[in-house]
Amino acid sequence: MTKQSDSEYWNNIYETKVENEVGWYQEQPSQSLNFIEAAQLSKDAKIIDVGGGHSFLVDHLLELGYHNLSVLDISEAALSKTKKRLGERAKYVNWIVSDITNFKTSEKFDLWHDRAAFHFLINAKDQKTYKNLVKTHLNSNAQLIIGTFSKSGPNRCSGLPVSQYDLENLETFFAPEFRIESGTNFNHITPSGGKQHYSFARLVKVD
Numbered sequence: 001m002t003k004q005s006d007s008e009y010w011n012n013i014y015e016t017k018v019e020n021e022v023g024w025y026q027e028q029p030s031q032s033l034n035f036i037e038a039a040q041l042s043k044d045a046k047i048i049d050v051g052g053g054h055s056f057l058v059d060h061l062l063e064l065g066y067h068n069l070s071v072l073d074i075s076e077a078a079l080s081k082t083k084k085r086l087g088e089r090a091k092y093v094n095w096i097v098s099d100i101t102n103f104k105t106s107e108k109f110d111l112w113h114d115r116a117a118f119h120f121l122i123n124a125k126d127q128k129t130y131k132n133l134v135k136t137h138l139n140s141n142a143q144l145i146i147g148t149f150s151k152s153g154p155n156r157c158s159g160l161p162v163s164q165y166d167l168e169n170l171e172t173f174f175a176p177e178f179r180i181e182s183g184t185n186f187n188h189i190t191p192s193g194g195k196q197h198y199s200f201a202r203l204v205k206v207d
């Protein structure tokens with residue numbers, strides 16, 4: 001039997017589950033929006049949501065008047081769902097189907113957001129690639145908002161193993177180019193009532 005690729009794995013999830021059947025579902029991405037408000041960006045800021053899936057974050061950002069938005073995901077099926085939900089408004093977003101570890105761009109962003117995608121990178125090579133991407137593709141003083149399962153959270157997500165981080169690990173991992181401006185831990189309550197303990201941090205590029 002041939003091994004299922006990562007994109008097939010994720011496409012299958014998005015094609016077979018309804019929106020609120022997945023653990024990470026949330027209509028109101030409150031923590032992300034709080035950090036984005038705290039980042040005090042101009043409405044022209046270039047923002048990318050990495051592993052955005054069918055997150056409602058992009059809907060909220062459009063509503064708030066941000067208009068330089070990209071959403072990247074390994075799953076074309078996930079992005080199709082999000083585009084369908086947005087309807088006409090989807091044309092204001094740059095949609096990128098890519099494994100983040102193969103992402104090639106000449107663009108630089110002012111804000112990089114990632115809720116529960118980075119933690120799927122469990123080997124050092126992929127983690128290093130990710131770090132190089134944020135270093136290279138964020139402008140000076142840009143911000144990085146990242147949410148992962150915490151050290152006391154689940155060690156698997158969607159059937160896959162994840163790397164867990166506490167706030168200190170996140171800061172150490174992204175240092176010295178980034179430092180934490182603020183961070184928090186909390187339980188995300190899944191649609192089925194389960195608890196997932198997250199570490200969520202807003203980091204600023206130091207150079």
Ligand SMILES: C[S@@+](CC[C@H](N)C(=O)[O-])C[C@H]1O[C@@H](n2cnc3c(N)ncnc32)[C@H](O)[C@@H]1O
Nearest residue numbers: 010024051052053055074075099100115116117
């Ligand atoms: C747990 S979901 C979170 C989705 C979204 N960030 C949210 O908060 O609703 C993880 C997402 O990361 C995507 N993903 C997983 N591995 C990825 C990779 N290597 N590159 C890009 N996206 C990836 C999945 O397709 C999925 O949409």
